[in-house]
Amino acid sequence: MRIKAMVLRILNQLRNDKRTLALILCAPLLLLTLIYFILDSSTTDLSVGIINAPQQYVERLYENNIVPIRCSESEAAQMLKEETIIASVKMISGKIYIDIDGGNSTKSNAALSAMEAAKKGMGPAMERKDLKTEVNYVYGSDDLALFDNFGSLLIGFLVFFFTFLISGISFLQERTTGTLEKLLSTPIKRWEIVTGYVLGFGAVTVIQSLIITIFVVYVLDIMMIGSLWLVLLITLLSAMTALTLGILLSTLASSEFQMIQFIPIVVVPQVFFTGLFDLSPGWSIVGRFMPLYYVADALEKIMIRGGGFRDIAFDVIVLLGLTAFFMIANTLLLRRYRRI
């Protein structure tokens, strides 16, 4: 019941601290919206040459902000060269062939996403493995894809960032205000303190994850072909990892400012390893040690590739493992303040 008391107290504190609560719940939405509009503005008028495709598909493309232009194969090649269209599409016996200009990866990816979404709307027959869309890069190539999974990466990162900061600082304050010492003068066990924190902030991050996921998928209408529940699961795991890591590192900081100092050292570098950049094999191995790598990997699989639980099971296990590891490390580190 001591854990319950801890959880209630943390929630009570947050309820009385409207600013922090707003930071957890609203700041990620604000940033996501901003970045969405900045990225979106550069990809407003994409034209795609339609060599041969059913009307339903063309209409779906149009709904996804693509301007369809009916043309012949040779006209398409010409327009691709002149950059009046970004891609051309033809459908032959149910299979879609795309010629795309990969010179601007933001645009080409937006176009590909839209075309994939349009295909999705055509019914389950299109999902067959042998009808997989064939993409041919006329210019550039797919590994230029700089912002391939930008949106999904962003969700993971923002949740991670804010949860890390807020949980870390509030645990730190517990120490600097002396309430940790007071707590340690009671029969509470160290693991009960850590668990109380994880559950208390965990409750808030459930709400946070829910809001962010729904916002991104339904309001911003980001490319999302997988299951909403899986996105929610990964967002939550991202928050849990950040939460436990934040609490852990706060034991090494002696002021709020020192906690902030962890951000450029611990949080920001993780972004470089989450698929934003194409890394040499050596550097990709470094990424395997970063929680956000697994978050971004799983989110990309669900949202862009439509993966199911089996595809992300490994990421889930790693994130759960990291959370457990950080919690145990925390309990042990608290020995610094009381051995028993």
Add this chain to the structure above:
Amino acid sequence: MKNETDCIVMNQVNKFYGEKQVLINVDLSVPYGAIYGLLGPSGCGKTTTVKIMAGISEATSGETYVLGKPMPQLSLMNEIGYMAQSDALYMMLPAADNLEFFASIYGMKKEQYRKRIPEVMELVNLSDDLYKPVSAYSGGMKRRLSLAMSILHHPKVLILDEPTVGIDPLLRKEIWNELYKMSDSGVTILVTTHVMDEAEKCHQLAMMRQGRLIAQGTPHELQRRIGAASIEEAFIYYGGDGHAD
């Protein structure tokens, strides 16, 4: 053994912070039901001593017994009330939430603390401020709330680190009356202080200087031994450079 008859016993306790030794062979015993004062200048090691008694900190060497059991011990924590030198309160929360939180941590039931909280707040004269956020409390009010929190769970041993700092003389007197009442009912109380008139109110007194316990006895005994007119003089006498040992 000594630890059978006394409530708090320290045997040859030493404490190091890194290279620095802050407690040197401290021997101390507090009888059941006594109000025991720990007196000494700033930095002499009072807080270090009481933290070891409260089980928050551990001695580098030596033994500490509370209620006949070696410290630190989780099962004893419920029997000890500890009030730290600096107020440990959740500023964002009202006093009531602070109290309820620690009451539940001490395993009190809702019916129990619903009754107990008004009692302890009455005791420290804060009944009207129960629902005020602690951030709106004055320094003395925070001190009193800390005191209320330390006695919430009816501890058998009460360890108070400079409890009356920032509390006016009238209220201080009331608080001391409460301490006497508690000691009459069998609670053992350890108070640290560097206020002389407060030291005189204790049943027994220990004087500390640079990590050593330099004298122990009733306030009266300590005075008589040096023929000083007041405990203040005794303090200066024992604390003076001429009496290191």
